Amino acid sequence: MSVTTDTLAIHGGEPAVTRPLNHYKGAAQVGEAEKAAVLEVLTAQSLFRYYGPNLLEKTAAFETAIAAHLGVPFAAACSSGTAALRMGLIALGVGAGDEVIVPATTFIASVNAVVTQGAVPIFAEVDEYLCLDPAAIEPLLTERTRAIMPVHLNGVAVDMEPLMAIARRHGVAVLEDTAQACGSAYHGTKLGTIGDVGAFSFQLEKNITSGDGGLVVTHDEELYKRAVKYSDQGGQFPIQAAVCVTSWAVRRISARTCG
Ligand SMILES: Cc1ncc(COP(=O)(O)O)c(C=O)c1O
Secondary structure, three states: OOOOOOOOOHHOOOOOOOOOOOOOOHOOOOHHHHHHHHOOOOOOOOOOOOOOOOOOOOEEEHHHHHHHHHOOOOEEEEEEHHHHHHHHHHHHHOOOOEEEEEEEEOHHHHHHHHHHHHHHHEEEEEEEOOOOOHOOOOHOOOOOEEEOOOEEEEHOOOHHHHHHHHHHHHOOEEEEEOOOOOOEEEEEEEOOOOEEEEEEEEOOOOOOEEEEEEEEEEEOOHHHHHHHHHHHHOOOOOOOOHHHHHHHHHHHHHHHHOO
16 A cells, blocks of 8 residues: 555554554565466466566566656666675675675675675674664775665664765765665655665565565666676666567577477
């Protein structure tokens, strides 16, 4: 459902969620609309985003809708929040020997994504909300610092204004780990859209869920293209033209196979 006010329910605003919540936040909201949407995909056999017998393009529709909701021009869905973090790091050019500043308190996936790139996580102190403390960043910067990864834990925003000021002053990229905070905002701006790249998770326990799943968002077309290319074998399907050519090729191959 959608709410029409930014006033929190605890302050008298319209509740965004009316059914009881449990630990499995997104899953707890699964209802008839979700069941119908899944059945529609199964019935059409539209199980892959780029081609298939009756392509419904649900993933593309989701990307368009969530990009509009978040207020960004570019959104790329992927298989998990961890994949989204890796796509973000690669898009930003983070590689072996680079340093990435991460909060000392987070889920291990934030750090693992950095390590998987061969980069070095540099742990920064957290504030009273358990979020990366901007005041802890500057002493940790070196000539090898390539990115800062604020993690918005439990829907709570990192104090992004001073963090972005430091990042811009030192020419360091910002990758927001928004896995736990899809829909939260910082002074009216949706989290994940303030830094250079935002990474989201749709794993079972997240605010919205597809069981597993992830998303990369950015305002920067080049970063988007780099992330998408990495997510699918160098970009075999990233543009519509490629999709058309591939669908055509698949039809030709099926025709040949069927004789
Ligand atoms: C802060 C944080 N970052 C990253 C991830 C990784 O997301 P996923 O489990 O979808 O790979 C999670 C998931 O629990 C998370 O909580």
